[in-house]
Each structure stands twice: as structure tokens, then as C-alpha cells.
Amino acid sequence: MSSTPPEPPAPGSVSLGQPSLVDGEWHRLHPATPLLRGGIALIVILGIVVGNLRDTLIQLVVGGGERGPEDPLSLIYERGLTGIVLAAIALGLIAFIVGFYFSWRMHSFRITAELVEVRSGIFYRTNRKGRLDRIQGINIARPFFARLFGAAKLEVNVAGQDANVQLAYLSSANADALRKEILRLASGTQAAASPTPVAAGGLVDRRVAELLAPELDPDAAPPASVVNLHLGRLIGSLVLSGFTIFLLVLVVGTVVIISVTHELFFLVTFAAPIIGMGSYYFRKFTKSLRYSIAGTPDGVRVGFGLLSTSNETLPPGRIHSVQVSQPLLWRPAGWWEIRVNLASKSSNNGAASQANTSILPVGNLADVKKVLELVLPGLVDERSIDLIERGLTSRGGDDGFVNSPRRAWIIRWFSWRRNGFAIEPDAVLLRSGAVWRSLVIVPQARMQSVAMHQGPLLRRLGLASIIVHTVAGPIQPRLGAVDRDAAIGFFTDVSAAAVLSSARDTSHRWRSGEGRSNGEVTA
């Protein structure tokens, strides 16, 4: 945090020849911002106060009934303080409104070719800058209430905890255009900006159009999501989740206990999980509704949410590892889930508290291939796709993976045939689990370091474990019970490959090669 005096707009800033939010000048946020950020709480408090005093108010107006001497309203009324109290309330309201107004006035942002900067605060000034080439993703969240006002929250994610630059709130149409512009600046492309489309029609029409619009703006993405999440599959995936098994065990346990003890008291233990269950399923369900994923020139775009929506663009090279996994119950249906590790922590799990690390909640093998194609552009040739498919479904054996030796069965009872790794030119694949199948793919350019471990038990068996370190997330890429010599080979090869790949990597300015020669590239 640093406090700076408000400064005049920088002279000589970049102008794109059209009114745009990325002209390097200071801009203000949506006028409804204070209301959306804090004002709703005020209205709720007022509502509660009025609700509690309702009876007294009715009595005051209609008369009759009996008023207790301790009732604050009647005390005020009887002592003739009504005027003073009303004045105090009015003063408080005015103070609030003035405060809101000034907090809105003082809250401004600007976007230059190098950075995005936000300053805010009346007494405590805050100034936050994020470098564009460090962007990990841009998230546009539209909480339901904000959507009614046609407002959206734009969040520029950079690596680290609480390191995001938030522009809350912008007008909904602006947010989409702004994201496109920021990504264009960040990508390092020299191509000119394409004009921003302006929504036509009256205010109400626009609002309705925005509410109903799919979570993709047609201008910057291919028209359709590459994966369609059927409602039936979504419900099925929830019903067949591990949580359901836990619930069934609980129900059976409770029934047994009650039938043995004849004490209905034990129903109480059952009540809390039931309530929890409802909210768990509801959250999982609503967050995955209207799921969409599509590739854009500036990375993968993932959208979620029914009433509150969230829509995140991840530029190329921002995905640090990918895990495709299949719980046992999903196997008959052939469903998979894809999760990713990201360097940024989006502070707004806004759309129904979604974790933004699940990039495909549920999908079949074809869906998995389409999504992997988007998130791992380095692995799209025939051979790699084949390898990935074997990594998912193969039972093991000589299939392109270096698997655990037979002696590893002591610590990998079912999965020793399948437990293995493969090294591709761009990525490392770690396959494990016969019951809970999982395949972890780590792009070599994103690896932080490589390690191998060996404890006394593994040493007796001539085995070792290998670990690839990436940024923190739900995935920990590691493989146990690998043959000792294979592990040493993996360590040697991958540590050399990681150096080479990271030296070649240019994804911090992912389109820097474009647009210089041919000048015009459609954004």
C-alpha cells in the first residue's frame, strides 16, 4: 500500500483514436458501485430495523394496544425527542450518501501499455499496480444483484495470494470490451485494435439481452463452447460422487443404530448432514450450470453460473499442471473431471462460490480431448493424443509409459501395472491409480523444480518416488514406487528438459511474434 496524492492525468498518454478505457487516462467505475459494494448491507440493516419496529410503528399510527415502557420508540415519542431523532437519521443518511459519492469519485483506474493501476480510498489512499505481462488470468464475475444493474466485476489476476487488481464494478458491456483490450495489450501483439461493438436498443432491451446472453462474447470467441454439459450428466455426476457414498453409509448406520437401540434421538445426528447435503449439491449444481469452455486467440475461456455468473480467460502458458481423474463410480459412465493448477488465487469465488480450478466438472472422453487440446496446445498431434488416451484408460503394460516393476505390488496392490510416467517434448505425464484413475500432465515450461525421494522401505525394494514441483494448487504431481534406475533417468532428463523449455518459453507475451509483419490481425 502506498499513499499518493491524486495526480492529474498523465500527459502524452497513448491514444487509440477512439474513446476507449485503455487510453492510459484515469477512468471511474460504474456509478452504482458504492451501492453494490456496501450499500446493499445498509438496506438490509434498515430492513431488519424496520421489521423489528414494525409493530410499534403500527401502534403509533393506528393507536391502541399496549406499549411497554422500555420500548425505544415510545420512549422517544413520550419525551418529545422525535425531531432530534429524525434529524439524526437524516444526517446519517446524508453522511452515507456523501461518503458513497466521494468513495466513487476517488476510486479510479487506468490501463497503459505496461500496467493496470487502481487507486481508491478517501482517507486511506490505496494504489495498486499490476504488470500486464504478469497477468495470470482475467475474470469477469457478475453477481446476480449486480447483473440487474448491468454491472460486472473485472478482476485481473496476477500470481500470489491477494495479489489481484479488482475493477468493481464496471458496466457489463464495458467489462467484456476492456478484457479484450487488456489481453490485446498484454499479449504483446502489434496488431491494431478492432472497434468495440456498441449494444443497440433501449436500456431495458440491453439489460434483458445481457441477462440472457451466453457467457461468451461472440466477438472474441468461436460461437459455441467446445463442450456441452448436459443437465442429465451433471445430475448424474453429482449423484455418483463420493459424497453420496458417505451419505448412504450415514443413512444405513443411523437406521441400524435406531433399529438396535429404539432411540429416535439418533435422528438428530442425521439432521445436520442432510441440511449440509442440500447446500452442497445445490452449490455444485448451480456453479456448473451453463458451463462453457472455448478457445480464443488470447487463451482459454471458461464460464460458469446460472444467476451469478463468472467467466475467466486464461492466457496461454498460465496453466501449471492439469489433472484428468475418474472416481470409481464414474467409470461405468466413462466420465472424467479436469482440474488445473494456477498461479493466481481468484479472490472472487463469486459465482456460487466456485473454485476456479475445476476446468471441466464432468465430461466423457471426447470432451476431455477437446478441453486438453485447449489447455495444452503443445500436445495436439496424433501420437500425443494417443498417449494421453492410453494414459487415461490403459490397464498398463508396454504402452509408451515407463511403469513400476512387478516388485512394486507390495505398495501398489492394484495399480503397479499402470503406475508410470512418460516424457514428451513439451510435457511430462504421470499416470497412477487403478481404482481412482488419474493422469497428471505438467508442461515442462511451467515446472519449478524436480525432485526424487527414497525412504528405507523404497530402498529395500529398489524403488524411488519422483516429484515435479509446480505452483500450489489442488494437484500435487508426484509418482511413488518407480524403479530406482528409471527414477534417476527421469530426474536427469526432466531437469535438463525443464531448463531448455523455460528458456524457449515466450508465453508471458504470448502473441509478441504476431502482427509485426502482416500488420493486421483480427483480434
Add this chain to the structure above:
Amino acid sequence: MSEKLELPGVTEWRRVSPKYVVVDIVGLLISAVVSCAATAILPITTQVAWLWALPAIIAVIFLITLALTPRRVRSIGYQLRDDDLLFRRGLMFQRFVAVPYGRMQLVDINRGPVARALGLSELKFVTAAAASGVTIPGLPAADAEELRDKLVALAESRRAGL
């Protein structure tokens, strides 16, 4: 045949100062005394004889660890390769890590009270992954600073994104 992990072609490990054994032993003794005292509270207050087994077991484990300390310290090694830092430690539980210089986010130098009395420093190489955990203890203070400057220069010349 040895089933230990060894890297082929890597023989010249740079070792840490033998004086680090003292730092390690002092640290172990303190935690041994604290944990034995904590577990001894139960038998003292309850007067149940067999509860003394707990502090006794802990004491034995600490004695074995203490006896192995010189070898464990000798097992710590590091090497500056062309493009990455190689680090190893551990006897029973061996651990090898290779970190490309370009992945460095920062280098820390820490000095505990005992280490400072012996003129030793601990160098910590931090990447974006918390699990990398490359901490080289027991470096003479001058060496540690020299190594830090060298690592920073190497990282600067091989800068990579995240």
C-alpha cells in the same frame, strides 16, 4: 548392489561446513528435552509407571538421531551446474532436487543464534512452488553471501517467467 539413489556422472558435491554438526545437535537436544519433559508430565501427575515408556521411547529415538548427525550433515551436498542448482540431503530418507536458476524468486540468508556463534549461515532458495524447499544450511557466512550473489547473477542471466 546398492539400491541408494546416486546420480551418474555427478561426483563433485560441495559439502557444508562440519561445524554445522554442532548447530544440528544443539537444536536436537533442545527439542529432545522439551518433548521428553512434555510427555513426562503425564506419568508424574498420574503416578502410572508404564506411562514412562513414552518419554523413554522419545529419548531413544533422539539418541539414534543424534548418533547419526555427523553422517547426516555429511550427506548434505549441492552443486552449481550450468543451468540449474542441484541439491541433496538425507541418509535414511534421501532427497534430490534440481532447480533451474531462472525459476528463482528470491534468496534468503538466515542465521540462528547457535549458527551465528559459529559463523555459519543458512541459504534458502525460493521458487514459486513452496514444495521446492531448497535450504542449504551450515555455510560459512562469507561463502553464503558469495553464493547468494552468484545465484542472483545466474538467475538474472536466465530469467524465465513463472
